[in-house]
Amino acid sequence: MxxxxxxxxxxxxxxxxxxxxxxxxxxxxxxxxxxxxxxxxxxxxxxxxxxxxxxxxxxxxxxxxxxGIVRHDREPAAVASFAAWERWDGQLGPGNLNALASTQRAMALAQTHGLGLVALANTNHWMRGGSYGWHAAERGMALIAWTNTLPNMPPWGGTSPRLGNNPLVVAVPHGDAPVVLDMAMSQFSYGRMETHASRGEALPQPGGFDSEGRLTSDPAAILQSQRTLPMGSWKGAGLALVLDLLAAMLSDGRATVDIGARPEESGVSQVFIAIDVARANGPTRLVQRVLDDLMTDIPVDPTQPVRHPGEQVRxxxxxxxxxxxxxxxxxxxxxxxxxx
CATH class of the missing domain: 1.10.1530.10 (Malate/L-lactate/L-sulpholactate dehydrogenase, four-helix barrel)
Known part of the structure; x- marks a missing residue:
């Protein structure tokens, strides 16, 4: 090797x-x-x-x-159909395989209806959510997708984990340079904090509170306290809540409070909305015009040019x-x- x-x-x-x-x-x-x-x-x-x-x-x-938390041989099963909106049961199969299958099904529905929504219950962690945004955008479709999680973030004004940091993906196709936003509702994802902690590195800016309630950039202290900072403060906490409600409601699956009652994170709820933007007039010209305007801005740091979601990935x-x-x-x- x-x-x-x-x-x-x-x-x-x-x-x-x-x-x-x-x-x-x-x-x-x-x-x-x-x-x-x-x-x-x-x-x-x-x-x-x-x-x-x-x-x-x-x-x-x-x-x-x-x-046995992830059941390697299980695949999503159709539960209900409401034209462009379908409910599926992930049967606790591998989260990334379930999420990819759900993305592909939402895209197939969008080809028929212009828009397709797959609500997936009883699945597992989807790993990197951006994977599904890239998959759709590289095939000419927009995707809005999100997942709930176990409780790992306090509500705004609270001290104990009650909300999930419920990652959200929004992907806009644009040839070989799509715009793909992949973010958790916390200032930093737990995965990134774990990576920084394993290297003994501080976060680039405060990402949560330590056990004494002090705002800190120490990822190990935040992981211990489980008091991560919602992105945008109360706005991130509010968005996390409504994403959880919609994921559980649309899929008829578990909400974060239910996931937290399980021995470890499993059986989460997810939503995948694919949009056939080719039906719109001139989406490629629109995206390029907007990006061209962004790139004319003067950067704060001359060595760090202005960028948009997806550039660093490419x-x-x-x-x-x-x-x-x-x-x-x-x-x-x-x-x-x-x-x-």
């Missing part, structure tokens, strides 16, 4: 990463096609610079498979496809030890 020394660690050829993950998944009973897709989704997250929800998350995912993808996937040596060793 080709391992190349990198500036901040080690790099491994993408094909080698995918093969290793596939082997681990097949050793857990995944069929070859499902193992290939699941491995690709994990690898692509790291290729795109989101290792917290890619390779770094893979050992935890396998642990849930081993404990740069990371190009570099990592060329030079190999950056890996944490300890994480890669753990993945190797998972092979049965």
């Amino acid at each position: 080709a391992v190349v020394a990198g500036g901040t660690g080690h790099r491994i050829a993408v094909a080698d990463v995918v093969r290793q993950l596939e082997a681990v998944l097949e050793s857990r009973g995944f069929s070859a096609p499902r193992a290939a897709t699941c491995a690709r989704l994990f690898a692509e997250a790291s290729v795109d610079g989101v290792s917290s929800h890619g390779l770094n998350r893979f050992p935890r995912f396998i642990g849930q498979v081993d404990r 740069r990371a993808r190009a570099e990592n496809l060329r030079e190999g996937v950056p890996v944490d040596v300890d994480v890669w060793r753990t993945i190797g030890e998972l092979l049965r």
